[in-house]
Amino acid sequence: MTRKFPTLSTLTALCAGLATAHGLPAEAAPAAASVSAMDVSPELLSVMRRDLKVSEEQLSRRLAFEAKAPALEKTLREELGGSFGGAWLNADGTQLIVGVTDEAGAERVRRAGAEPRRVARSQAHLDAVMAELNANAKNAGPSIHFWQVDVATNSVVVHADSGSGMSKLRNEAFVAQSRGAKDGTIRIVESTQAPQLAYDVRGGDPYYFSNARCSVGFSVNGGFVTAGHCGGAGTATSGHNGVAMGTIRASTFPTNDWGWVATNGSWTPQPWVYSYNNANVTVAGSQEAGIGASICRSGYTTGWRCGTLVAKNITVNYSNGPVYGMSHTNACANPGDSGGSVISGTQAQGVTSGIAGGCESSSPQTFFQPINPILSTYGLTLRTGGGSSGGKGFVSRLNGKCIDVPNSNFSDGVQLQMWDCNGTNAQKFTWVGSTLQIGGKCVDVANASTANGTPIQLVSCNGNRAQDFVLSGAGDLVSYLANKCVDIVGVNSASGAKLHLWDCNGAANQKWDYR
Missing domain, CATH: 2.40.10.10 (Trypsin-like serine proteases)
Incomplete structure (x- = not known):
C-alpha cells in the first residue's frame, strides 16, 4: 500500500482549513480565532518544541498568528489582484509577508498589518510558468527531481542533479520550453537526492x-x-x-x-x-x-x-x-x-x-x-499502534461529550453523533495513516461532498480522499477533501447531536481533544 502524501496544493488548502476566520481583514478576525499553546495537546506541543526548537511562549505566539494569517492572506490576495506576488510567514511564524509588484499594493499591505515585499513578478506569472513546466513534464529526465513556485524568492525553482555533459543539457532543454527560462523566473538548484516513493x-x-x-x-x-x-x-x-x-x-x-x-x-x-x-x-x-x-x-x-x-x-x-x-x-x-x-x-x-x-x-x-x-x-520490537481496544476518544470542547457510533452500529452510512463518554468501543477511534478507523470502518464524508452540512458517517475503508482527515494543533478535525471541519450540528450540546461538515470557524463545537 502506497503511503499518501499531500501535494503542495493540498498542503496549501490544508493550512487554510486550519484557519478560524474566513475572508475577513486581520482586524476583523473573531476572538474565537485566538489559539495558544494551552489549546494544543501536551504530546503535540512537546513534539513541536523539539522539532521547531522553540519555547512554549514562542509556540503560543506562532499558533495564534497562524490561525489568523490565512484569512488575512485571502483578503489581500483578492484586493491586490494582479499585483499580488504571493505570501509567506516570516521565520518565527508571527508576521505575514506579502509580495507586491507596485507601491500602491505595498501601502495596502501595510495598512492591513502585514509586511510588503516588492517583487518583479506576480503570483499569476509564477503560476503560469509552473503550468508550462507541468505541461512539459513528460520531457523531464531522471536528473530533474522536482520543481516548485518559491514565493519568497519570487521564482520557480527546478531541483535537479547538477551533473555535467548530457544531463546538464537535458536539464536546460527541459526549462527552455518555458517563458521563465527567458525572463529569469526559473532557477535551477542542485539536488543531490532523487525523490522516491515510500x-x-x-x-x-x-x-x-x-x-x-x-x-x-x-x-x-x-x-x-x-x-x-x-x-x-x-x-x-x-x-x-x-x-x-x-x-x-x-x-x-x-x-x-x-x-x-x-x-x-x-x-x-x-x-x-x-x-x-x-x-x-x-x-x-x-x-x-x-x-x-x-x-x-x-x-x-x-x-x-x-x-x-x-x-x-x-x-x-x-x-x-x-x-x-x-x-x-x-x-x-x-x-x-x-x-x-x-x-x-x-x-x-x-x-x-x-x-x-x-x-x-x-x-x-x-x-x-x-x-x-x-x-x-x-531482539526485535513489534510495531504497535493501539488497536481498536486501545483506541482513543474525541472529546468535544463544547460539552465534554465524545464522538460516538449510535448503538454501536458499525454499518455503512451510519452518521456519527455526540454522546456521554463511556469508554466503549463505539467511542474508540484509531488513526491508520490519515484515516480514522473504528469497528473496522472508516470515518467518511458522505458522498465525497464538500458542501456545508454533509453528514460525517462510517463507511468501509476504500482509499477515497473523503476518508482522509487531520487533527490540527488547534484542535480542528479537518477533512483533506473538503478543507472543512467536523462540526456538531446546530452547536447542540445534548447527547444525540449529529456531526457534519462545515467551514472551519474556531467555535467550540469544532474543537476536539483526542485522548
Whole structure:
C-alpha cells in the first residue's frame, strides 16, 4: 500500500482549513480565532518544541498568528489582484509577508498589518510558468527531481542533479520550453537526492524472493517477521508492487520456523494487518491468547480467515524435519499464506508456518510459529499502534461529550453523533495513516461532498480522499477533501447531536481533544 502524501496544493488548502476566520481583514478576525499553546495537546506541543526548537511562549505566539494569517492572506490576495506576488510567514511564524509588484499594493499591505515585499513578478506569472513546466513534464529526465513556485524568492525553482555533459543539457532543454527560462523566473538548484516513493509494510501483504512468494507477518522496527522457510539469510526481497523491499537478515528452519526481513528506506513498517476488506487491524501488542480464543490470520492467497486456537506447544513433523513449540488453529490457510499474520483481537500471535488440509478441507488445520520467541531471539520490537481496544476518544470542547457510533452500529452510512463518554468501543477511534478507523470502518464524508452540512458517517475503508482527515494543533478535525471541519450540528450540546461538515470557524463545537 502506497503511503499518501499531500501535494503542495493540498498542503496549501490544508493550512487554510486550519484557519478560524474566513475572508475577513486581520482586524476583523473573531476572538474565537485566538489559539495558544494551552489549546494544543501536551504530546503535540512537546513534539513541536523539539522539532521547531522553540519555547512554549514562542509556540503560543506562532499558533495564534497562524490561525489568523490565512484569512488575512485571502483578503489581500483578492484586493491586490494582479499585483499580488504571493505570501509567506516570516521565520518565527508571527508576521505575514506579502509580495507586491507596485507601491500602491505595498501601502495596502501595510495598512492591513502585514509586511510588503516588492517583487518583479506576480503570483499569476509564477503560476503560469509552473503550468508550462507541468505541461512539459513528460520531457523531464531522471536528473530533474522536482520543481516548485518559491514565493519568497519570487521564482520557480527546478531541483535537479547538477551533473555535467548530457544531463546538464537535458536539464536546460527541459526549462527552455518555458517563458521563465527567458525572463529569469526559473532557477535551477542542485539536488543531490532523487525523490522516491515510500511504501508501507503491512501484515498479510505478499512479498517475493527467489521466484517464490510468502506473506508479511508483523512489522517490527526496521522490517518485518515472517516464516523461516520463506528464504534464507541474505536473500533479497521485493514487495507486493515489485519494488525492492530489503534483505532477509536471519532465518531458521526446521527446529524453528522464523525469520525476519530488514527493509530498505523505501518501506515504512506500520502496525497494521490487512483484513482484506479494504481495512486494517491495528496491532496493539503480542499478549498470548488462551486455548479456545478466537484467531484470525491474513495472507495473500486466501485473505482473512478466522477460527479458534486449538492447541499450543506442539511439535510439527515436516518432511524437512521437526519444528518445536508451534501452535495450532482451525483458521484455514493455503500455500502462499506462509509467513502471514496470525492475530487474536488486536494482539499478534504468530506467523503462519504450514497446513494439514487447506481452505478446501472440511477440517482445516493451520500451524503457526508464536511471535514472542521470534522477537526475543532476534531482539526485535513489534510495531504497535493501539488497536481498536486501545483506541482513543474525541472529546468535544463544547460539552465534554465524545464522538460516538449510535448503538454501536458499525454499518455503512451510519452518521456519527455526540454522546456521554463511556469508554466503549463505539467511542474508540484509531488513526491508520490519515484515516480514522473504528469497528473496522472508516470515518467518511458522505458522498465525497464538500458542501456545508454533509453528514460525517462510517463507511468501509476504500482509499477515497473523503476518508482522509487531520487533527490540527488547534484542535480542528479537518477533512483533506473538503478543507472543512467536523462540526456538531446546530452547536447542540445534548447527547444525540449529529456531526457534519462545515467551514472551519474556531467555535467550540469544532474543537476536539483526542485522548
